[in-house]
Amino acid sequence: AQKVTQAQTEISVVEKEDVTLDCVYETRDTTYYLFWYKQPPSGELVFLIRRNSFDEQNEISGRYSWNFQKSTSSFNFTITASQVVDSAVYFCALSEAVGSARQLTFGSGTQLTVLP
Amino acid sequence: DTGVSQNPRHKITKRGQNVTFRCDPISEHNRLYWYRQTLGQGPEFLTYFQNEAQLEKSRLLSDRFSAERPKGSFSTLEIQRTEQGDSAMYLCASSEILGEQYFGPGTRLTVT
Numbered sequence: 001a002q003k004v005t006q007a008q009t010e011i012s013v014v015e016k017e018d019v020t021l022d023c024v025y026e027t028r029d030t031t032y033y034l035f036w037y038k039q040p041p042s043g044e045l046v047f048l049i050r051r052n053s054f055d056e057q058n059e060i061s062g063r064y065s066w067n068f069q070k071s072t073s074s075f076n077f078t079i080t081a082s083q084v085v086d087s088a089v090y091f092c093a094l095s096e097a098v099g100s101a102r103q104l105t106f107g108s109g110t111q112l113t114v115l116p
Numbered sequence: 117d118t119g120v121s122q123n124p125r126h127k128i129t130k131r132g133q134n135v136t137f138r139c140d141p142i143s144e145h146n147r148l149y150w151y152r153q154t155l156g157q158g159p160e161f162l163t164y165f166q167n168e169a170q171l172e173k174s175r176l177l178s179d180r181f182s183a184e185r186p187k188g189s190f191s192t193l194e195i196q197r198t199e200q201g202d203s204a205m206y207l208c209a210s211s212e213i214l215g216e217q218y219f220g221p222g223t224r225l226t227v228t
Contacts, residue, residue, distance in 0.1 A: 004158075035216070037219075042221070043205065043221060043222055043224075044219060044220070044221045044222070045159070045207065045209075045219035046219075047216050047217070047218060047219075050216055091158050091159075093158070102147075102164075102211075102214075102217075103149060103161040103164060103172070103174075104149075104151075104159070104161065104217060105161070106158030106159050106160070107158050108156070108157055108158050109156075109157070109158050
């Protein structure tokens with residue numbers, strides 16, 4: 001069975017601080033995908049990134065960066081120089097890569113509040 | 117590209133009534149997924165379609181729930197004899213066969 005754990009329920013930072021959201025996963029699959037989604041107050045889940053389990057290279061996209069470490073089953077997400085508009089619930093998710101279903105298993109989310 | 121749309125956005129119903137939600141996926145997407153999200157939790161998978169075929173259903177999808185995707189376009193999710201425990205946000209997502217899932221705004225169901 002697949003499981004995603006986001007131990008941080010809520011994080012509050014002041015604007016321009018850096019913040020890291022933790023994600024730990026469990027799976028018996030040898031190949032899988034990891035995702036991050038953002039859910040702003042409007043409620044619509046916004047896709048941020050997908051990583052293949054074969055690709056452990058860290059990725060940077062603007063103020064966002066992701067640190068994938070297979071050895072510790074972690075896929076952490078860092079926002080640099082946070083902004084008030086970054087306030088949202090962030091979900092880490094996992095899906096199989098070989099089977100046909102590809103349904104997402106989500107963590108319980110981390111509520112990020114960026115204060116001005 | 118208009119994105120995934122869902123209707124209605126909000127639904128309030130009395131316990132025991134039937135409700136139906138609609139999802140219109142991104143037009144070129146073959147796959148359509150339904151998820152349920154309760155307060156403070158991440159979405160949980162309910163079922164998915166590839167074109168018009170319903171290929172997998174979660175054990176969360178009780179006999180009171182049924183989903184269809186006629187002609188492989190829009191999809192409907194019906195809940196019969198609603199219970200208070202059905203109160204949740206129902207999310208629809210679509211994707212190409214090997215692509216990322218893009219979510220709609222959801223339908224918030226409140227059962228009184």
